[in-house]
Amino acid sequence: xxxxxxxxxxxxxxxxxxxxxxxxxxxxxxxxxxxxxxxxxxxxxxxxxxxxxxxxxxxxxxxxxxxxxxxxxxxxxxxxxxxxxxxxxxxxxxxxxxxxxxxxxxxxxxxxxxxxxxxxxxxxxxxxxxxxxxxxxxxxxxxxxxxxxxxxxxxxxxxxxxxxxxxxxxxxxxxxxxxxxxxxxxxxxxxxxxxxxxxxxxxxxxxxxxxxxxxxxxxxxxxxxxxxxxxxxxxxxxxxxxxxxxxxxxxxxxxxxxxxxxxxxxxxxxxxxxxxxxxxxxxxxxxxxxxxxxxxxxxxxxxxxxxxxxxxxxxxxxxxxxxxxxxxxxxxxxxxxxxxxxxxxxxxxxxxxxxxxxxxxxxxxxxxxxxxxxxxxxxxxxxxxxxxxxxxxxxxxxxxxxxxxxxxxxxxxxxxxxxxxxxxxxxxxxxxxxxxxxxxxxxxxxxxxxxxxxxxxxxxxxxxxxxxxxxxxxxxxxxxxxxxxxxxxxxxxxxxxxxxxxxxxxxxxxxx
Numbered sequence: 001x002x003x004x005x006x007x008x009x010x011x012x013x014x015x016x017x018x019x020x021x022x023x024x025x026x027x028x029x030x031x032x033x034x035x036x037x038x039x040x041x042x043x044x045x046x047x048x049x050x051x052x053x054x055x056x057x058x059x060x061x062x063x064x065x066x067x068x069x070x071x072x073x074x075x076x077x078x079x080x081x082x083x084x085x086x087x088x089x090x091x092x093x094x095x096x097x098x099x100x101x102x103x104x105x106x107x108x109x110x111x112x113x114x115x116x117x118x119x120x121x122x123x124x125x126x127x128x129x130x131x132x133x134x135x136x137x138x139x140x141x142x143x144x145x146x147x148x149x150x151x152x153x154x155x156x157x158x159x160x161x162x163x164x165x166x167x168x169x170x171x172x173x174x175x176x177x178x179x180x181x182x183x184x185x186x187x188x189x190x191x192x193x194x195x196x197x198x199x200x201x202x203x204x205x206x207x208x209x210x211x212x213x214x215x216x217x218x219x220x221x222x223x224x225x226x227x228x229x230x231x232x233x234x235x236x237x238x239x240x241x242x243x244x245x246x247x248x249x250x251x252x253x254x255x256x257x258x259x260x261x262x263x264x265x266x267x268x269x270x271x272x273x274x275x276x277x278x279x280x281x282x283x284x285x286x287x288x289x290x291x292x293x294x295x296x297x298x299x300x301x302x303x304x305x306x307x308x309x310x311x312x313x314x315x316x317x318x319x320x321x322x323x324x325x326x327x328x329x330x331x332x333x334x335x336x337x338x339x340x341x342x343x344x345x346x347x348x349x350x351x352x353x354x355x356x357x358x359x360x361x362x363x364x365x366x367x368x369x370x371x372x373x374x375x376x377x378x379x380x381x382x383x384x385x386x387x388x389x390x391x392x393x394x395x396x397x398x399x400x401x402x403x404x405x406x407x408x409x410x411x412x413x414x415x416x417x418x419x420x421x422x423x424x425x426x427x428x429x430x431x432x433x434x435x436x437x438x439x440x441x442x443x444x445x446x447x448x449x450x451x452x453x454x455x456x457x458x459x460x461x462x463x464x465x466x467x468x469x470x471x472x473x474x475x476x477x478x479x480x481x482x483x484x485x486x487x488x489x490x491x492x493x494x495x496x497x498x499x500x501x502x503x504x505x506x507x508x509x510x511x512x
Contacts, residue, residue: 017082017115018042018050018075030113033057033067047088049076070095086116095125101132112183117151139166156180156190168212170200176218187223187258194218195229202233207338210236210244222257236271238310239338245271245310259284264295272309274302280329290333297346299325304350318478321392324349339425344398351391401426408432417472428478436472 017023020040027035038054052075057068071094077087125146129139142164149158156177163172176193200212216229229251236247252265261283269276280295299307302325305317312318327346334341394408401424408419419434476482 120148122146192219272306274306293331349393432474
């Protein structure tokens, strides 16, 4: 027994892996870094291993900022594992990792470790991505819990993480498998798992607000990770409106983790009675600074009051009706306010529209009565005020906070109109003008001295058009729009005359 004990002791001494020199050499080879240790302690019972205090990993010269700093690193093995090149557990306490801006540090040439690790625990760690800008803020992830199992085995490692996400701020729980690492092409390294994102505060983006939660699954390779899931924001708001709605989405996308780009295959968003479909990307900008969102939006049989209600401050949406929408949206990165940097091109159609503001609806009703030759104070309009506006269609572009409309066509009982103009999203000023074709003589659309003048002009209009054409203008502000005829508007004569057929075709035809 003495001989056997002596032989075992000699064998352990020969193969003992937990001395300071071999441990530091292994750490340096695995991290391609120079490692410094403040203190080193061996442990024998109940598990063989060692404890390292003040561990610093640094690449380059001593003046280079550390890559990793660990307050206490505990390595636990087993006596049987000494001969199998296996460590049971590695625990890192007080770990802080700083990743330099991509492309600014020399490439890694780490060697694949021959030692397998049963579990690595790094609770309370911090992962920080340094900014490429001289005065830029770093992106910091606070890791509450981190467990990596089967590290260095002949297969993928298993991870289990609880992390505070910095943007939008919220709590992420994720578990799954990673690897094995592809030395020749890291972008082809496989990854898979499931996640839960909770208490995400969207107000960090300033233009929107709400607390989001999300769950999903992902799989693929670092260069192309397919992801699908759902989100739920019970109190989603837009800054300009502050009217919370419950926004729920189902999405399918893929992520290029090597560049941080996201590509949306399809996002189905539901709020109130409206369903919007989005496709596009959030990827590196053409000029190489920040990310640019390029999104295609589609809404079929939505409600205009749901969409406008997100953006207006009034208790009720100014308009109601069934809406069809097609739009291409571009949102570049940068410090500009959301409405200033938003770029949009699209077509829209609203059927059976009405106005919630009584004065606005009365103006439209009055215009309709005039178009049919009804005198003010005479026979009352029996049309349903909620559906007096028919077949509103048009094209719109948005740049630098100004919406420019073209080919706006709509009908009201007794008339059809075709207009163009602008609406300022920042100061809410309206300037729309165009032509209206009325169903009665032009002299009956007004009273007083103007009516006498227009009676003289009736024969002239009859020679040019089958029905009377009158200039129309909508001006004022969003809160107090003004509807009426503008007989002095020469610019309105430059566009083609409207027709009810044009209104219907605009909504239901190819330009829908």
